[in-house]
Amino acid sequence: MNDSRPSVLIIDDDPQIRRFLRAGFDMEHFAVHEEPTGQGGLRAATLRRSDLIVVDLNLPDIDGSNIVERLRAWSTVPIIVLSVRASDEDKVKLLESGADDYVVKPFSMVELVARARAAIRRQTRTDHGEMVVKSGSLSIDLANRAVFLDEERVTLSPKEYRLLQVLAQHAGNVVTHNTLMKEVWGVRHIDNSHYLRILVRRLRAKIEKNPKQPQILISELGVGYRLASGSEAR
Amino acid sequence: MLFDLRAFLGSPRGRWLREQLAGILVALTIVALLTVLLAAAFVWLPIQHVTIVYLIPVIIASLRWGAIPAVFAGLSGIAGVAYFFYAPFFDLRVQSPAQIADIVLFIAVAAITGRIAIAAREARIRAQAESLRDALIGSVSHGLRTPLAAITGSASILAQSREIEKDEHLASLVHVIRDEADRLNGDIQNLLDATRISSEGLRPRMAWVDPEDLISGALSSKRRALAERPVNLSIADDLPLAYIDATLIQSALGQIIENAIKYSPAGSPIAIKAEQAGAAIRIDVSDQGAGVANAELEKIFERFYRGAAHATNIPGSGLGLWIARALIEACGGRIRALVPDHGTGTTFRLELPVKTQPAADENADE
Numbered sequence: 001m002n003d004s005r006p007s008v009l010i011i012d013d014d015p016q017i018r019r020f021l022r023a024g025f026d027m028e029h030f031a032v033h034e035e036p037t038g039q040g041g042l043r044a045a046t047l048r049r050s051d052l053i054v055v056d057l058n059l060p061d062i063d064g065s066n067i068v069e070r071l072r073a074w075s076t077v078p079i080i081v082l083s084v085r086a087s088d089e090d091k092v093k094l095l096e097s098g099a100d101d102y103v104v105k106p107f108s109m110v111e112l113v114a115r116a117r118a119a120i121r122r123q124t125r126t127d128h129g130e131m132v133v134k135s136g137s138l139s140i141d142l143a144n145r146a147v148f149l150d151e152e153r154v155t156l157s158p159k160e161y162r163l164l165q166v167l168a169q170h171a172g173n174v175v176t177h178n179t180l181m182k183e184v185w186g187v188r189h190i191d192n193s194h195y196l197r198i199l200v201r202r203l204r205a206k207i208e209k210n211p212k213q214p215q216i217l218i219s220e221l222g223v224g225y226r227l228a229s230g231s232e233a234r
Numbered sequence: 235m236l237f238d239l240r241a242f243l244g245s246p247r248g249r250w251l252r253e254q255l256a257g258i259l260v261a262l263t264i265v266a267l268l269t270v271l272l273a274a275a276f277v278w279l280p281i282q283h284v285t286i287v288y289l290i291p292v293i294i295a296s297l298r299w300g301a302i303p304a305v306f307a308g309l310s311g312i313a314g315v316a317y318f319f320y321a322p323f324f325d326l327r328v329q330s331p332a333q334i335a336d337i338v339l340f341i342a343v344a345a346i347t348g349r350i351a352i353a354a355r356e357a358r359i360r361a362q363a364e365s366l367r368d369a370l371i372g373s374v375s376h377g378l379r380t381p382l383a384a385i386t387g388s389a390s391i392l393a394q395s396r397e398i399e400k401d402e403h404l405a406s407l408v409h410v411i412r413d414e415a416d417r418l419n420g421d422i423q424n425l426l427d428a429t430r431i432s433s434e435g436l437r438p439r440m441a442w443v444d445p446e447d448l449i450s451g452a453l454s455s456k457r458r459a460l461a462e463r464p465v466n467l468s469i470a471d472d473l474p475l476a477y478i479d480a481t482l483i484q485s486a487l488g489q490i491i492e493n494a495i496k497y498s499p500a501g502s503p504i505a506i507k508a509e510q511a512g513a514a515i516r517i518d519v520s521d522q523g524a525g526v527a528n529a530e531l532e533k534i535f536e537r538f539y540r541g542a543a544h545a546t547n548i549p550g551s552g553l554g555l556w557i558a559r560a561l562i563e564a565c566g567g568r569i570r571a572l573v574p575d576h577g578t579g580t581t582f583r584l585e586l587p588v589k590t591q592p593a594a595d596e597n598a599d600e
Contacts, residue, residue: 016384024391058376084379085372088439088481105383106419108390108412157599185595194442195595197475201444212446212469219447221480222439 006120007031007049011041011067012056012082017105021054024109038062042070050077051123052116057083057094057102065094072098076126078119080112088222092176095224101173118172118229125169133168135216135227138207140168149207159184160203163196164227167217172229174220200225257299261307264291269314276319284319285311285340292344296351304352308344312337371429378422386415416458420492424553427485428537431557436564438479442592445473445508445515448480452487453506459495463504470509476586478565483586486561486569489554490519490582496548497541498523498579514568514585522579531571535559562586 008030010021015036022032033048035041038059045053053071057064068079081094081102091102100119103112124130131143139148145161147154156164166183167175181190189195200219204211218226242248265288272284288311296304316326320333328334389412398404430436446469453465476483494504498521505520526534526541533539538552562569567586574581 014380014384017380017387020384020387020391024387027391027394084383085375105379106386106415107383109387110390110394112387159595159597159599189595192592192595194475194592197442197444197447198594201446213450213467214446219444219451221443221447221451221484222441 005029005031006051007033008052008054008116009041009044009048009050010034010054011036011038011044011059012054013037013058013060014056017056017082020109021112024113028113038064038067042067045071045075045077052120053077053079054112054116055079055081057081057086057090065090065097068094068099069097076123078116078123080115080119082107082112091223092178095174095176096178100170114229115173118170121229122170122173133171133227135168135171135229137209138216140164142168147207154206156203156206159199160206163199163203164207167225167227171227174224174226176224180225254299254302257295257303258306261291261295261299261303262310264294265307265310265314269318273318281319283336285315285336288312288315288340289344289347292348293351296348297355300355301348301352304344304348308341308348311344312340315340367429371426375422375426379419382415382419382422386412386419389415413458421551424551424557427557427561428553431560436482436560438482438564440477440479440565442475443478443480443483445469445476445517445586448476448484448487449506449508449517451480451484452491455484455488456491456495459492460504462501463495466503466505468505468507473508473510473515474588474591476515477589478567478586482561483565483567483584486558487517487519487584489558489561490569490584493554493558494519494521494523494580494582496550497521497544510588511585513588515588517584517586518581519584520574520579520581522577525573525578526571526580528573531573534571535569 006029008025010018010025010032012018012021012034013036018034018036022034025032030052033044033050035044038055038061041053041055041059042062044050055064055067059067064081064083068081071077071079079099081099082105083090083094083102084105086094086102086104094102100122101115103115125133131141133140133142137150141147142165145165147156147161147164162184163180166180177193177196178190180196181193184199185192185195200217201211204214204217208214208216216228218228220226243252268287268291272281272287275281288308291307291311292304295307313326315337316328317324320328320330320337322329328337389408392398392408393405393412398408449467449469453460491504491506498504502522505518507516507518507520509516530541534541535555535558537556539556540550540552544550559569562584565586567584569582569584572581572583
């Protein structure tokens with residue numbers, strides 16, 4: 001096996017789903033390992049190095065959210081959750097217990113690969129200390145706290161920058177409203193979620209070409225916000 | 235054979251009959267047992283008001299089997315009392331006025347407690363049916379969506395393939411699979427929403443939401459259906475925030491947009507306009523289709539109603555607008571269809587109430 005290929009561990013009980021995931025990831029040059037059960041998945045996660053774990057929320061033996069919690073207890077490996085019928089509360093809970101992102105079945109492989117690559121980049125950025133995040137024509141220099149739109153410096157207020165910084169650290173993946181509230185305002189203001197809506201509007205006015213049709217700072221209604229990753233942003 | 239008894243007993247009505255007969259039998263047995271016990275006690279101690287004891291089988295029967303066995307329990311109880319315990323003995327007649335009053339009282343008390351017990355039983359059965367339906371909806375959605383996910387996912391991989399892209403026919407077939415799987419998924423979602431609306435009602439999770447996000451969210455959820463359709467977007471500056479369930483309103487708006495796409499010619503533009511109008515945030519979605527007759531403006535929101543002009547040539551379930559209205563009204567909003575002042579087509583007007591805006595962050599600039 002070629003070690004330079006990123007490896008993905010797929011935990012899903014449905015053989016047909018595993019089959020197309022294997023084909024899809026294989027075509028994206030991933031090394032694929034499959035497990036049909038939660039127990040097997042957890043064991044495989046400890047035994048082999050994975051650069052990404054894709055786990056189904058409804059496994060017959062262990063609940064997917066439980067798997068996320070147990071993996072997060074010892075690992076920072078990127079995790080994407082697949083779900084058939086998740087409410088907003090379920091999604092928020094999954095993200096806050098450590099999943100990097102989720103996709104709702106049925107989904108297109110393009111969508112899953114975009115989320116997966118974003119989560120892997122988050123991990124490599126932390127590992128290699130990369131400090132510049134790009135999203136379309138926006139570029140965020142985390143080391144120098146500088147933001148550029150089409151090479152031109154954008155002046156942001158401290159809170160606007162803080163919001164953008166948290167989103168940039170997870171570029172391409174969704175960050176929940178609660179997490180953003182905590183990071184920007186602290187736990188005391190967690191119930192003032194309208195602060196966030198207004199701050200997002202102000203930030204969009206500065207970084208979006210057309211703030212009313214945002215291409216960079218995307219809202220995932222009922223869950224959180226996402227900074228579009230390179231390929232999605234226009 | 236004229237009448238297949240076994241098949242009848244296996245059918246739901248047969249099962250019901252069997253259960254009722256069993257109930258009557260058990261009720262009568264309890265009454266008989268009580269009568270024997272009371273008779274044994276009566277030898278030692280002549281009890282005055284035995285009727286109260288016969289409430290026990292009535293309550294048991296109504297809790298367990300419902301009204302019919304309970305009535306049997308009550309009547310056999312009265313018969314038992316009159317025959318064995320009230321003079322003249324071993325005779326169904328009763329002479330003493332006090333004992334007649336006793337029996338009348340028994341009937342009244344048995345009727346009331348029986349009713350309460352039956353209501354309790356029915357509430358329990360309803361709760362069971364509801365949890366059964368929830369489980370059924372859950373398993374239908376899981377059972378249908380999982381294979382659909384495999385189809386959509388596989389088609390999405392094929393659509394990416396260069397070999398297939400080269401062949402015009404194969405590429406278009408892959409798109410057929412993908413688009414129809416999408417449509418099927420939408421239909422499943424509609425069915426689930428419809429069941430949810432009519433059975434348990436909606437429980438919106440209200441929060442402050444930027445209306446701009448609702449529009450861009452709904453548009454991006456209908457990205458593929460919109461395809462090359464031009465969308466004329468006009469959103470007023472500084473729209474107030476709406477206090478709604480974002481997911482419900484986004485999917486309602488998605489339904490309206492999809493409806494506009496479906497009932498207007500391919501390639502014709504769709505206009506979306508959002509502004510504040512008095513105490514409401516107003517979102518207008520206008521198409522340039524054939525329009526809706528005045529008489530149908532209200533009817534199109536009814537469940538399963540399909541416009542006369544389209545019922546045969548455009549596929550649809552007649553659920554979309556009904557769902558949209560239920561979702562919007564659950565959040566305190568309104569929706570109606572209008573004939574535009576000029577030009578052709580239909581305008582769907584969604585109005586969300588404007589609440590007192592929450593206090594702004596005083597330290598927003600820090």
